[in-house]
Amino acid sequence: LPPYNLDPFIENVDEKKFDHIRDAPMLSRKVQHPYHILVIGTQECQHNIQHSVFFPSKDEWESRLKNYLGDTYVLVKTETMAALHLTLLQNDQLKQELSNFPPFFNFNESRIDFNPTFKFDITHRLNHNNDEYSPLSRYSSTSALADSNSPRYDSGPKQRVPSWTDRIIFKTRLPPPKNVKNKRxxxxxxxxxxxxxxxxxxxxxxxxxxxxxxxKLEKELLERQVLLVEQEGKKVFGKF
Structure with a gap:
């Protein structure tokens, strides 16, 4: 797409899914394998469009980009999180471990349809005297503080990618009864x-x-377990 250089706007998600996020979003020129998906962020270039690669027309730039890359990219905009959800969930480590890591076998997780829950900027809150207090007030800069009405993801130096770090997975010890379609x-x-x-x-x-x-069955099993514990206790403590 001459004369534009796309490297600053492209990152290989598959390459870094288990690595820390790089501070500089430059694409390594040593990468040899093809991309599975390209994530292109555009919001940082909207403030001064005359000095960005979008000049003279952002729509024209996006159209040329689509023709150049085909369907192998996701364009992330501020108005929607759908593209970001798709990209992050496809490379979610926990979902992969549920399938590949033996201790997680038979565990399940419901479908995620909410925004990433980490990492947000630390927010203001009122202390016991109803005075506004910032947990980061000991630092000289308060740029990381966000309005509680509009929480935002990490705006600090590390710029962590939003993720779902707080999860609920579950399993049952018993399979569904025979001839019963409903899950336990x-x-x-x-x-x-x-x-x-x-x-x-x-x-x-x-x-x-x-x-x-x-x-009823669970009650019987519990009563048996209690009885066994009592019997073992009598064997141990009956000697004293």
Whole structure:
């Protein structure tokens, strides 16, 4: 796409999914394998368009970019998080570990349809005297503080990529009964709470689960376990 150099706007997601995010978003020229997906951020170039690669027309630039790259890219804009969700979830480490790491086998997670819950700028909050207090007030710069009404992701030097670090995974010890299609555990709601403001750079996640089980059978199993524990206790403490 001459005379434009796309390297500053392109990162190889597949290459760095288990590595720390590089400070400079320059594409390594040593990469030999083809891209699985290209993520191109445009919002940083909108403030001074006359001095950006979008000049003279951002729409024209995007059209030429699409023709140049085909369907192997995702254009990330400030108005929507859908493209970012798609890209991040495709490379989500936990989802991969659920399939590949034996201790996670048989664990499940409901579909994620909420925004990433990490890493947010630390926000203001009121102390016991109703005075505004910043947990970062001991630092000289307060540029990382965000309005509680408009939380934003990491604007600090590290510029961490938003991610879903707070998760709920679940499993059941018993398979569904024979000839029964319903699952033993069904997820009623799996969501985040973005309006919870405090000292944390995370946002909490909650889940509501419907559990199908035979309480009579579970009661019998529990009573047997209690009886075994009591018998073992008598064997040990009966000697004293």
């Amino acid at each position: 555990i069904d997820v009623g709601r799996y969501t985040s709470h973005m309006n919870v403001i405090g000292f944390s750079d995370h946002r909490p996640v909650t889940g509501c689960f419907f559990v199908d089980f035979d309480w």
